[in-house]
Amino acid sequence: MIRLTLSEIADRLSGSLHLEGTDATGDATVDGPVETDSREIVPGGVFVAKRGDDTDGHLFVGAAIDRGAALAIVEHPVENSIPQIVVADAVQALGELAQYVVERVRADGNLTVIGITGSNGKTTTKNMLERILSGEGETVAPIRSFNNAVGAPTTMLRITESTRYLIVEMGASGIGHIARLVALAKPDIGVVLKVGLAHAGGFGGIESTLAAKTEMVADLAEDGIAVLNADDPRVASMADKTRAKVVMFGQDASAPYRATDVAGSRTGTSFTAHAPGEDPVPVRIRVLGEHHVSNALAALTVAGTLGVPLARAAAALETLERAERWRMEVLGGKDDVTIINDAYNASPDSMSAAIKTLAQISEPGKRTIAVLGAMSELGEYSGDEHDRIGLQLVRLNISQLVVVGPEARRMHISAINEGSWDGESVYFGDMDAAYDYLAAEIIPGDTVLVKSSNSARLRFLGDRLGELFSW
CATH class of the missing domain: 3.90.190.20 (Mur ligase, C-terminal domain)
Incomplete structure (x- = not known):
């Protein structure tokens, strides 16, 4: 996290700063990683004591102190010798802190935020895009599938003043979930991969799933970019639901970023990538399954909108050894x-x-x-x-x-x-x-x-x- 004073954090979160039993003042600063799991705390880190279904993070403030936490964000004061900011809702405070950090870095630097959603393929696409962009500048992307109201802000809080690209994976199990994450991160580029039946029980049907995924592009700014899958009619229909510039990808011949000559084997998947104004590039990824060509195209499309030449992006993509642990x-x-x-x-x-x-x-x-x-x-x-x-x-x-x-x-x-x-x-x-x-x-x-x-x-x-x- 970027360096912030305790008072600055408390003010942003509308929280009450408690320094009793410590030598700290409101001008003291923290810049360590922000975690909701006390086992992940490192010296100088910030522990957010959220309540869960099975336990309560407030029970682990002591464990966080033992691991070197410099600040605890809590919903009620805990008798421990650590600076504490008391807030009404720890998860909401985590999101507000993430929003503030992104706003600060975006105002002071050259940060581009990319949001990715879809019923399938989010994590694979995130990893592919991270591999491409990490060669272009400092890139922060989620660990594993950190894509909910806790995971996404935790990822956002990992950025520094020198971060060039922030990739935020945005998952949902109901209407409004993605909209809340979009409001926090304010993506410059919003990617929608697919609308399917994943989590259909929570959404209540495919049309509700479509409405939820549309939240990714509905609130993009006019100078933003909506990257949409031309091969999925539901995703393609989102072009009419956004103010942003629309860029399509897919195997459909109308897509400016498209794939031809797709073939798969036990060792990987190959295709020819096409992009506007560039020569076609043969690509071979070590990820199994022709369905991952769509994810690769999404990553190449985002890279193209950011000015990365197709050949260079494809070469980076080919170095990815696997999509993610336990994914093909x-x-x-x-x-x-x-x-x-x-x-x-x-x-x-x-x-x-x-x-x-x-x-x-x-x-x-x-x-x-x-x-x-x-x-x-x-x-x-x-x-x-x-x-x-x-x-x-x-x-x-x-x-x-x-x-x-x-x-x-x-x-x-x-x-x-x-x-x-x-x-x-x-x-x-x-x-x-x-x-x-x-x-x-x-x-x-x-x-x-x-x-x-x-x-x-x-x-x-x-x-x-x-x-x-x-x-």
Whole structure:
């Protein structure tokens, strides 16, 4: 965080500064990282004691002091020898502090803020864009998937006076969530990747999801840029909902930033990138799945609007070894066995895309195995969407389906009800049983996809299989 005085922070947060039991004054300054987890505090850091569903951050102020915290932002005074700013709502205060820091840096420096949202692909696109922009200037981007009311401000607070680019991933599970984050960060560039059924249970349907994602571009300034996916009609429709300049990307021939000659294999994905006024550039990314071409195009489009030549941006993109831990992460290798661990998140769209990738990259005569768990937060759509995935597996002629966990069992039932399958699908109630089966079932040359929502925890099964077949 940039250096601020205690009084300055208290004034901005409309908080009460408590210095009892300390040697500090209001003119004392802090500039350490801001954290809501006391275990992440480093000397000089700021601890925000937020209340959670399972615990209360105020119980851990002492632990934060032990790790060297210089300031605690709390909702009531805590008997500890540390400067404290008492606020009405710690999470709201975190956002207000982030907003103030971005305003200060933007006013004093050369900061560009890029916001990214979409039902799928946010984290992958964020990582791709960070790889490109970090070669152009100091860049701050979220750690993992920090994209909510806590994670996004925490990312924003990591900027310094010399930060050139701030990438903010903006997730939502309801109307108004993205609008609040946009109000804090005030993006210069807003990116919308896809509108799908992820978190549909919270949104209440696809039209509500569309309304929520539109919040990314609805409040962009007139001199801002809306980067929209031309291949998704719902996203493309947002062009009429923004004052900002619109720049489209996609495989659609009308998109100024587009991809042709798309091809995938077990080692990556290739395509030819096109940009206005530049020669086409062949690109090969080490991220599996043709659906990630859209994410790569989004990153290349943002880079292009910022003046980065296409060839230079593509070269940087090619150095990215993986999208993110547990996202189409390639493991294994022993006995020509490939384990694709993509079990950090799962929506109907991303599940379908991953299965298509599994079918496409398998070598002739080799087996494909899909190890699948539940897709969460689908609400009333859950049953139908799990059924649809079960049918897709059969129709794509996946060699073997292994369904894990009771919440995913409908995929197994749908698959075995298809007359063309006879024993290709098996069901296990827990990961240990599935692991024992797979350890004995997988043979040389197999390609294995492990996919589920985070709550199903199949990512750990993927890791175990990756270790089993590692060199």
